[in-house]
Amino acid sequence: MAEPQHHVTPVSTYVYVFLALLVCTVLTYFAAKADFGLLNNFIAMAIAITKALLVLYFFMELRHSTRMTVLTAAAGFFWLFLMIGLFLMDYGTRMAVVLPVPGK
Template sequence: MNEQDNHIVTTKTFAAVWIALLMLTAITVSVAKMHLGAFSAFTAIAIASAKAGLVLWYFMHLKYEKRLLKFLLLVPILTLAVIIGLTFVDVWYR
């Protein structure tokens, strides 16, 4: 990680990401009104992950990081995914 590296990201990219985030929020709200039953939580988590991913990738410059850092970020994400998955084995089948 070199702080001297300045990555020029165009305003267009930022705007596109921003609009994508807004749209995903809109989807979350509208999906909440449909009663998807067991899948409601799954959709909410999927959309939230997509949004967090966009923020990390573009706004927090993960795109320009070394592969090791990207890999390390995967460790807690995978841990969480497995933990949430196991919890849902309980919730879904209860």
């Protein structure tokens, strides 16, 4: 990090990332067309997360950022997953209360 103002990325890197993102988009379409049952959700999200990481890492230059910046970005996404997870903790465990039958 001698001269952090000038991390000039070659155009080819950007183009490769761009192509990878396009391929992922096509891939996610065909993955959704096929029926993998519950797995469909995971595949779709895995591809979306991959694409997001590509954008974060190359376009948003996280690879040349300070640790503090990376930590900030990670904290944001972590908190989002925390929120979704704790919400699902409630909704995933909503079930009818079964009262014990007397005499059994």
